[in-house]
Amino acid sequence: MNAKAEKIRVASIDPSYYQAVTDAIRTEAVKLLSEEAVVAVVGYLPGRRIGTAVPGLVTTPEQAQQLIFSPACVNNLSLYLTKAKKGVLKKGKVAIIAKGCDLRALAGLMGESQVKKEDIYTIGIACAGVFGANSDRKGGLTEASIARKCRECTVHQPEGVDLLVGTLPELPQLTALEAQELARLEALTPEERWAYWKEQFSKCIRCLACRQVCPFCYCEQCLCDKNRPQALESSPRPAGNTAWHIVRAMHLAGRCGGCAECERVCPMDIPLNLLNRRMAMELKELYDYEASMVPQEKGPLTRYQEDDDQSFIK
Amino acid sequence: MHAEKLQHDFEPKIVAFVCTWCTYAGADLAGTSRMQYPANVRVLKFPCTGRIDPVFILRAFQKGADGVLVSGCHPGDCHYMAGNFHARRRFAAFRALLGFVGVDLERLQFSWVSAAEGGKWVEVVTELTEKVRAMGPMKEFKALEDEEQWSGALNTPELREAFESIT
Ligand code: SF4
Ligand code: SF4
Numbered sequence: 001m002n003a004k005a006e007k008i009r010v011a012s013i014d015p016s017y018y019q020a021v022t023d024a025i026r027t028e029a030v031k032l033l034s035e036e037a038v039v040a041v042v043g044y045l046p047g048r049r050i051g052t053a054v055p056g057l058v059t060t061p062e063q064a065q066q067l068i069f070s071p072a073c074v075n076n077l078s079l080y081l082t083k084a085k086k087g088v089l090k091k092g093k094v095a096i097i098a099k100g101c102d103l104r105a106l107a108g109l110m111g112e113s114q115v116k117k118e119d120i121y122t123i124g125i126a127c128a129g130v131f132g133a134n135s136d137r138k139g140g141l142t143e144a145s146i147a148r149k150c151r152e153c154t155v156h157q158p159e160g161v162d163l164l165v166g167t168l169p170e171l172p173q174l175t176a177l178e179a180q181e182l183a184r185l186e187a188l189t190p191e192e193r194w195a196y197w198k199e200q201f202s203k204c205i206r207c208l209a210c211r212q213v214c215p216f217c218y219c220e221q222c223l224c225d226k227n228r229p230q231a232l233e234s235s236p237r238p239a240g241n242t243a244w245h246i247v248r249a250m251h252l253a254g255r256c257g258g259c260a261e262c263e264r265v266c267p268m269d270i271p272l273n274l275l276n277r278r279m280a281m282e283l284k285e286l287y288d289y290e291a292s293m294v295p296q297e298k299g300p301l302t303r304y305q306e307d308d309d310q311s312f313i314k
Numbered sequence: 315m316h317a318e319k320l321q322h323d324f325e326p327k328i329v330a331f332v333c334t335w336c337t338y339a340g341a342d343l344a345g346t347s348r349m350q351y352p353a354n355v356r357v358l359k360f361p362c363t364g365r366i367d368p369v370f371i372l373r374a375f376q377k378g379a380d381g382v383l384v385s386g387c388h389p390g391d392c393h394y395m396a397g398n399f400h401a402r403r404r405f406a407a408f409r410a411l412l413g414f415v416g417v418d419l420e421r422l423q424f425s426w427v428s429a430a431e432g433g434k435w436v437e438v439v440t441e442l443t444e445k446v447r448a449m450g451p452m453k454e455f456k457a458l459e460d461e462e463q464w465s466g467a468l469n470t471p472e473l474r475e476a477f478e479s480i481t
């Protein structure tokens with residue numbers, strides 16, 4: 001791959017695009033907070049090191065002036081409306097910044113009655129892409145530093161939001177690395193695939209960061225923490241790891257919004273999104289279901305049709 | 315009166331997760347009608363196929379099953395109306411996942427067996443047992459389990475013997 005040529009092409013994303021998005025977010029956040037239309041805005045604030053960003057909850061117009069949007073804004077903020085942060089919504093309406101992939105998570109959470117549409121104000125970003133984990137961010141957003149999910153994103157342009165900010169710059173065509181990797185794995189024999197995943201799963205240290213970061217892993221008691229009876233071994237060793245990964249993929253099947261946050265936070269670089277993607281492909285094929293940016297009443301595994309495929313059943 | 319018992323090199327362990335209203339009754343019927351079927355199958359009874367969590371299947375393989383059968387009421391006959399319709403989707407997804415991870419799906423069978431189908435129960439169980447027998451033991455999950463106990467990195471005959479005495 002000619003990295004330099006790609007870089008030039010991607011560098012054509014004008015930095016003024018990020019500035020424009022940042023300005024639009026600030027204007028709207030200040031307006032919402034000073035009019036008291038919302039009690040808080042969940043967005044991104046500059047990190048302590050240059051070029052980084054951290055999720056933040058701002059409650060005053062002054063703080064809202066600090067909000068930013070840059071390729072370092074990787075987090076899926078919908079996480080900050082559930083789980084430990086569930087209390088946030090009790091205080092009143094909250095505005096939230098969402099990229100296309102984050103919107104799918106928000107829509108999913110609405111479908112699962114975890115978040116009410118009327119409780120939030122969504123500021124959707126026409127998103128050009130964000131940095132991948134461990135990428136070299138010095139040259140800005142390039143072919144080398146863009147996240148894998150963004151290479152084949154279908155949701156650059158948000159839908160169904162209360163406010164859309166930014167105009168999408170022209171985006172280069174990038175090779176779909178994840179789709180290629182999926183196709184490669186599919187073409188292997190079951191034994192080879194088992195060997196591949198065994199190796200991958202053996203790296204897992206069971207830090208459960210993938211679970212903590214996932215907006216859909218909101219169960220108050222996770223099956224993998226249960227010990228009476230124990231459903232799966234909790235120590236980071238081969239059998240338990242394999243079981244954990246199968247259970248995780250299964251529990252997210254038909255719900256996952258494809259934000260790839262689980263993969264981003266994995267300290268052991270396990271390609272979790274391949275499992276998510278594989279399940280999404282299957283559910284698309286079988287039940288014509290796709291995660292979308294607007295809430296759907298039911299997911300593919302919580303509804304059924306009498307004539308669903310049963311060719312695998314005797 | 316017993317059919318002559320064949321000696322096999324390998325007796326597979328088959329775990330059957332069944333719903334109590336149809337398949338369990340069907341298996342019972344097979345028994346009371348004195349039909350013969352392989353004794354390899356261990357039957358676990360559930361209220362409904364909707365209660366059969368995919369993690370149970372996983373656990374069966376992990377704990378040494380060579381084959382797994384999941385069976386319940388025919389579509390439309392579920393005693394809780396839609397348990398088996400939901401289960402059907404869940405199992406379709408689970409199969410795809412196992413296949414992607416590299417599990418041989420021939421070891422996992424799903425079926426609908428009603429309370430009147432003692433004969434079908436015998437057929438399904440016999441077929442799966444013989445298929446799995448021909449495939450040999452399910453090694454993949456067992457290997458993981460062994461590694462969980464003992465990494466194999468310190469491979470001395472004494473350790474091996476001690477390990478075998480406890481497993
Ligand atoms: S996947 Fe799409 S919407 Fe999400 S960060 Fe990447 S480009 Fe933006
Ligand atoms: S499973 Fe991963 S990609 Fe899917 S919603 Fe959860 S964090 Fe995002």
Ligand code: SF4
Nearest residue numbers: 204205207208210266
């Ligand atoms: S984040 Fe990675 S290492 Fe941690 S539990 Fe998840 S898969 Fe395992």
Ligand code: FES
Nearest residue numbers: 333362386392393
């Ligand atoms: S009661 Fe038999 S499948 Fe639901």
